[in-house]
Amino acid sequence: MKIREFEEVRIPVVEIFNSISGEGISAGEVVTFLRVAECNLRCSYCDTTYSYQLSDDNYDWLTPQEILERLSQYNCNKVICTGGEPLETTKAKRYLPLYLVKKGYKVRIESNGSCPVYSKKELREFEIEQVNDRLNYTLDIKPPSSKMSNHNIFAENFIKLTLGDELKFVVANDEDLNYAKKVIDKYKDILAKSNLIINFSPVFQAIEAESLVEFLKENNPYFINNNLKVRLSLQLHKFIWDPEAKGV
């Protein structure tokens, strides 16, 4: 889709709010969240089911121009595009993060890892030559407990990631940890080369953060030997606010 065509579409927006980024590399930074509707997955542990409950009162169908107007009220140049799934390939919402980059925002995309990151052609269509640090990805890798692990995209996406990008394993049990280890081992060379950060994040209240720390300590020699940057990531927003709260 070209930028001109994109300017004519409407996008289902669930919520826009300022908060601190709760997870990963950007944790603790004040950012504007832009949550688009709909998701191609149905994870067992989804904490944003309201983003895909199809009812018109849940979303506002906004034009790109209206989204820019809403964003400008938040006075922040950093946007986290989340959902739902922002990168679904068949939907116009896929191009919203590129549009925001084009308009001068620094954008991080929180994707479920089942959709391709942008191709060079898509960047060109939005008249973006070099993204540099204006566009970063946080890609989930869905483990067995999510029941969605057959949707993961691996090498084709990993190869396009660079410094400032990150992967996130949201894990609930030992089976998930073993799965994560296997994925990391299989793709360790690409992962090390891409300079990204690999986050381990516990499904809220499903696995003790302490046992995740044990896992990271145990596997640290392996991570170091393979030049992998691995971290624990807790969802700060679940500690600061009611874990069920929206818009935080």
Ligand SMILES: Nc1nc2[nH]cc(C(=O)O)c2c(=O)[nH]1
């Ligand atoms: N504070 C805060 N940080 C977040 N990081 C990722 C979020 C998401 O829902 O994707 C999120 C969220 O909803 N709130």
Ligand code: SF4
């Ligand atoms: S990918 Fe994210 S929004 Fe979609 S079902 Fe899974 S947890 Fe929920």
Ligand SMILES: [Mg+2]
């Ligand atoms: Mg979320």
